[in-house]
Amino acid sequence: MKPVVALVGRPNVGKSTLFNRLTQTRDAIVADFAGLTRDRHYGNGRLGKHEFIVIDTGGFEPDAGSGIYKEMAKQTRQAVAEADVVIFVVDAREGLSAQDHDIANELRRLGKPCVLAANKAEGMHDGTKLVDFYELGFGDVHGVSAAHGQGMRDLVELALAPLNLADPDDEEDEDDVNKPIKLAVAGRPNVGKSTLINTWLGEERLVAFDMPGTTRDAISVPFERNGQRFELIDTAGLRRKGRVFEAIEKFSVVKTLQAIESANVVLLLLDATQGVTDQDAHIAGYILESGRAVVIAINKWDAVDSYQREQIQRQIETRLPFLKFASLHFISAIKRQGLGPVWQAIAQAHKSATRKMSTPVLTRLLLEAVQFQAPQRGGMFRPKLRYAHQGGMNPPVIIIHGNSLEHVTDAYKRFLEGRFRKEFDLVGTPLRIQFKSSQNPFVDKDN
Secondary structure, eight states, rough: OEEEEEEETTOOOOHHHHHHHHTTTSSOOOOOOOTTTOOOOOEEEEEEEHHHHEOOOOOOOOTTOSSSHHHHHHHHHHHHOOEEEEEEHHHHHHHOOHHHHHHHHHHHHTTTTTTEEEESSTOOSSOGGGGGGGGSSSOOOEBBTTTBTTHHHHHHHHHHGGOOOOOOOOOOOOOOOGGGGEEEOOOTTSHHHHHHHHHHSOOOOOOOOOOOOOOSSSSEEEEETTEEEEEOOOOOOOOGGGGOEEEEEEEEHHHHHHHHHHHHHEEEETTTTTOHHHHHHHHHHHHHHHHOOOEEEEEEEEGGGGHHHHHHHHHHHHHGGGGTTTEEEEEEETBBBSSHHHHHHHHHHHHTTTTOHHHHHHHHHHHHHHHHHHOOOTTTBBEEEEEEEETTTTTTTTEEEEEGOOOOOOOHHHHHHHHHEEEHHSSSOOOEEEEEEEOTTTTTSSS
């Protein structure tokens, strides 16, 4: 198994920058802003042949009594419990603080091997400014610069040294069949995305707090259900552009959109107590534009009466008509109601999005559709649809070849889409149909 390394420290000491450096990614949002990271954030790192898992944590305040900082402290303690070794990150520029002492005492109490890293130590060649950190009682202080990549290899070697890792055997790459399904949970702020993922996991893995904007990063969590591996992605709630004021929140929106783009399936979560808003429609439109398979879930269904339920169903028909292919489910994340059918819909949506469609079957369906109802004439010419083949998956793409296909109407395109969907049982995924007209080889020839 891969060893686990947790990054712990007070706010704004550069833990997320160090996380990005160790994982060689930009998965964690980085900004000069205290308290940016709130959930545990996992990533994969490598030192030579040795791979390890890195956990980025929020600013640790062991004595936080209530509110969001108490929840962040709980997340950090859970990360330390999961870790094989802890890298305690301090700020070499600001020097030793009382909060560093509090964290040191808490880490000693938790009893995990710990390496002390003084970040932002670029240019401190003599090391005299690091002497004060010896008071923390963790032995040698290792000056590093996460932003500039200084001291990274030595730091990781020191962290992994107590684990006595054996050389790993070379493993073959996993088949596509065995790769986890990336499932992103998207929606407006405070609709219960983190609560739903915590319910699935059976633990308070993500900070769930009654305050819009609690989740700021796109947090990925591995999960396995009935032998199928998933990668659950909790995203930041998307608000209208006019209401996104903080620069941090703008970064969160970017991370959310990137998470949707990289997912295989997106669970669009709506709030039954607030109905279907214009912003829900905007998010749904972006999911459709990105081509992701989608499942719609109405959360907090237990909190509304029969009249509100009827209104919500009407709103879905009027505001989300372009997602008619998606299955609709009514759930309560906090009471664990209606979650089983959601998993079935997710599996079906992923299966539909990755469906392989043979060229002979597609061509037969196309010709049968034309025989049943020919396309409308456009000017002097009637479109001639000759054959079809699959041009891609996730979303499925069907390419139709023929003549004068630029005259095919949107209505006829929807007619063809319905025939293909019915034959291949495509539920929960967009289906894109592209037309390619044959060119006349003599069009540019002189008479």
